[in-house]
Amino acid sequence: xxxxSSGDDGNFNSDxxxxxxxxxxxxxxxxxxxxxxxxxxxxxxIVEHSLTHLVKLGRPFKYIVNCSVMQKSGAGLHTANSCYWxxxxxxxxxxxxxxxxxxCVVSVFAVAM
Amino acid sequence: xxxxxxxxxxxxxxxxxxKIIKDTxxxxxxxxxxxxxxxxxxxxxxxxxxxxxxxKLGKPYKYIVNCFIMQKNGAGQQTATSCFWDNSSDGSCMVKWEKDSMxxxxxxxxxxx
Numbered sequence: 001x002x003x004x005s006s007g008d009d010g011n012f013n014s015d016x017x018x019x020x021x022x023x024x025x026x027x028x029x030x031x032x033x034x035x036x037x038x039x040x041x042x043x044x045x046i047v048e049h050s051l052t053h054l055v056k057l058g059r060p061f062k063y064i065v066n067c068s069v070m071q072k073s074g075a076g077l078h079t080a081n082s083c084y085w086x087x088x089x090x091x092x093x094x095x096x097x098x099x100x101x102x103x104c105v106v107s108v109f110a111v112a113m
Numbered sequence: 114x115x116x117x118x119x120x121x122x123x124x125x126x127x128x129x130x131x132k133i134i135k136d137t138x139x140x141x142x143x144x145x146x147x148x149x150x151x152x153x154x155x156x157x158x159x160x161x162x163x164x165x166x167x168x169k170l171g172k173p174y175k176y177i178v179n180c181f182i183m184q185k186n187g188a189g190q191q192t193a194t195s196c197f198w199d200n201s202s203d204g205s206c207m208v209k210w211e212k213d214s215m216x217x218x219x220x221x222x223x224x225x226x
Contacts, residue, residue: 036189043193051195062198064222073188076149080156082164085175109177111224
């Protein structure tokens with residue numbers, strides 16, 4: 001059992017990150033409608049808050065946080081991600097959120113240092 | 114001079130990556146118009162082929178490739194990304210491609226091992 005490593009330090013914990021990101025999204029755009037004037041500020045806030053919270057976890061990872069917000073108007077949208085990394089230590093997590101007027105997709109990629 | 118590492122090895126080469134992305138987009142999507150039934154296949158092919166060509170560069174990097182395709186129909190959309198990494202060796206490259214019927218955006222993030 002000496003090889004067993006806890007999920008916390010060396011490996012990416014997708015569930016925990018998912019909850020953290022959802023809270024960041026709710027905190028910034030929860031309860032608002034799509035607003036062309038504010039959208040720039042909102043997406044920047046979401047990525048900054050998410051990154052700040054991730055770094056505070058104090059884990060040995062480099063992070064990339066990507067946020068897309070799209071107005072609901074019937075347009076088709078497709079996103080794909082592909083990663084070339086160490087599958088034992090690195091990981092990603094994508095959170096999809098929507099309300100009446102917009103979709104928000106946030107992807108977090110964590111690469112072990 | 115034992116510690117000297119050649120620049121080609123540990124610097125993210127934006128021009129090379131830019132060229133790879135543009136060539137891949139031309140090959141996979143080319144002159145096609147937005148088609149709901151094919152978009153899934155296009156975004157998958159774009160990320161896979163980009164990743165294949167990036168790994169062939171043989172550099173000591175982990176890569177994340179993101180492809181975003183949106184139909185043009187007047188919807189507003191905003192994307193933001195923030196990264197926590199080593200500024201001296203890591204980098205990113207974003208290519209925006211606009212056609213008559215759709216917007217395509219491909220982002221590549223390279224993180225030094």
